[in-house]
Amino acid sequence: xxxxxxxxxxxxxxxxxxxxxxxxxxxxxxxxxxxxxxxxxxxxxxxxxxxxxxxxxxxxxxxxxxxxxxxxxxxxxxxxxxxxxxxxxxxxxxxxxxxxxxxxxxxxxxxxxxxxxxxxxxxxxxxxxxxxxxxxxxxxxxxxxxxxxxxxxxxxxxxxxxxxxxxxxxxxxxxxxxxxxxxxxxxxxxxxxxxxxxxxxxxxxxxxx
Amino acid sequence: xxxxxxxxxxxxxxxxxxxxxxxxxxxxxxxxxxxxxxxxxxxxxxxxxxxxxxxxxxxxxxxxxxxxxxxxxxxxxxxxxxxxxxxxxxxxxxxxxxxxxxxxxxxxxxxxxxxxxxxxxxxxxxxxxxxxxxxxxxxxxxxxxxxxxxxxxxxxxxxxxxxxxxxxxxxxxxxxxxxxxxxxxxxxx
Numbered sequence: 001x002x003x004x005x006x007x008x009x010x011x012x013x014x015x016x017x018x019x020x021x022x023x024x025x026x027x028x029x030x031x032x033x034x035x036x037x038x039x040x041x042x043x044x045x046x047x048x049x050x051x052x053x054x055x056x057x058x059x060x061x062x063x064x065x066x067x068x069x070x071x072x073x074x075x076x077x078x079x080x081x082x083x084x085x086x087x088x089x090x091x092x093x094x095x096x097x098x099x100x101x102x103x104x105x106x107x108x109x110x111x112x113x114x115x116x117x118x119x120x121x122x123x124x125x126x127x128x129x130x131x132x133x134x135x136x137x138x139x140x141x142x143x144x145x146x147x148x149x150x151x152x153x154x155x156x157x158x159x160x161x162x163x164x165x166x167x168x169x170x171x172x173x174x175x176x177x178x179x180x181x182x183x184x185x186x187x188x189x190x191x192x193x194x195x196x197x198x199x200x201x202x203x204x205x206x207x208x209x
Numbered sequence: 210x211x212x213x214x215x216x217x218x219x220x221x222x223x224x225x226x227x228x229x230x231x232x233x234x235x236x237x238x239x240x241x242x243x244x245x246x247x248x249x250x251x252x253x254x255x256x257x258x259x260x261x262x263x264x265x266x267x268x269x270x271x272x273x274x275x276x277x278x279x280x281x282x283x284x285x286x287x288x289x290x291x292x293x294x295x296x297x298x299x300x301x302x303x304x305x306x307x308x309x310x311x312x313x314x315x316x317x318x319x320x321x322x323x324x325x326x327x328x329x330x331x332x333x334x335x336x337x338x339x340x341x342x343x344x345x346x347x348x349x350x351x352x353x354x355x356x357x358x359x360x361x362x363x364x365x366x367x368x369x370x371x372x373x374x375x376x377x378x379x380x381x382x383x384x385x386x387x388x389x390x391x392x393x394x395x396x397x398x
Binding site: 048065066073074 | 229230233235238239242243245246247248249250251252254255260263264267268271272275276277278279280285286287288289290291292293294296297298300301313339340341343344356358361383387
């Protein structure tokens with residue numbers, strides 16, 4: 001798999017530091033499960049986190065803290081074999097409830113991934129038939145996408161399996177799905193999609209995304 | 210002197226963790242605790258935790274280090290980075306009460322489900338040395354902005370208010386700092 005499009009450094013650093021919200025973090029984690037290069041970057045940022053931990057001015061623990069910890073020491077964990085994710089989905093998705101596929105338009109199916117978000121971000125998977133042209137649209141917030149299978153193309157290039165698309169509210173695009181393989185992807189969408197053009201505005205009420 | 214002591218403690222940390230894994234060495238645990246617990250507490254307070262919550266999580270982090278000592282692999286991470294990730298995950302679990310810490314599960318496994326890291330990748334020790342060198346290359350202002358932005362999760366607007374700087378300056382500083390860090394770390398991949 002040759003991955004061309006990656007999350008930004010700021011996104012990977014936010015993931016490594018644990019400050020990214022869960023909904024967007026899930027799409028980043030899905031990408032990481034497919035991309036050795038970004039795993040390396042996250043590990044580098046975690047090393048930076050370790051270095052900052054070494055350098056922070058210590059805050060004294062309360063009296064007797066060490067003794068209490070020593071008293072609480074029990075047996076060590078035995079190393080357990082890694083668990084494989086079921087169903088062919090990337091491992092990070094295995095922790096979440098995934099709904100059934102539903103048609104939301106010609107050639108396009110949708111299934112929700114249950115992730116709570118206090119920033120109005122919804123997570124879902126999309127499955128589009130080969131050659132599907134999505135109407136030109138923009139977003140009221142960010143739209144992060146990780147491609148699992150197949151590909152789509154828009155103004156910024158072709159996005160194949162493993163690729164990560166980090167679109168913000170300034171992006172307006174009309175993705176075209178790969179003519180041969182279609183496309184399956186995971187999306188974290190903040191706000192909603194605004195379709196452009198007279199046709200888009202006409203069908204907007206019927207599109208729930 | 211202080212820096213040397215700190216470097217020595219951080220260098221010994223991997224040996225202490227191994228001593229716990231191999232022989233449940235309580236003295237090694239005490240050494241780890243004395244170095245890391247006050248630092249984890251400080252880091253968590255900087256992230257906005259109350260002192261007692263931060264102390265509690267620091268305790269829990271060190272107890273987790275004890276329990277999971279056999280999982281520590283010095284070829285994959287330095288001791289400080291490993292302990293940082295444990296504290297990070299516990300903080301997410303506790304303070305946010307959501308599922309997010311599970312996102313990091315692949316990193317905690319012995320046999321990660323993730324893709325194979327190419328052979329050309331640097332060893333963890335080399336990576337650690339590079340990162341530390343890279344951080345030293347940044348100016349104090351740049352380090353401060355990177356810390357606030359990436360390790361305290363503050364928005365750029367917040368940082369601008371906190372440091373009394375124009376928003377544009379904060380943004381360009383973050384970008385510059387990240388670009389430098391990325392350049393200095395560039396060969397990691």
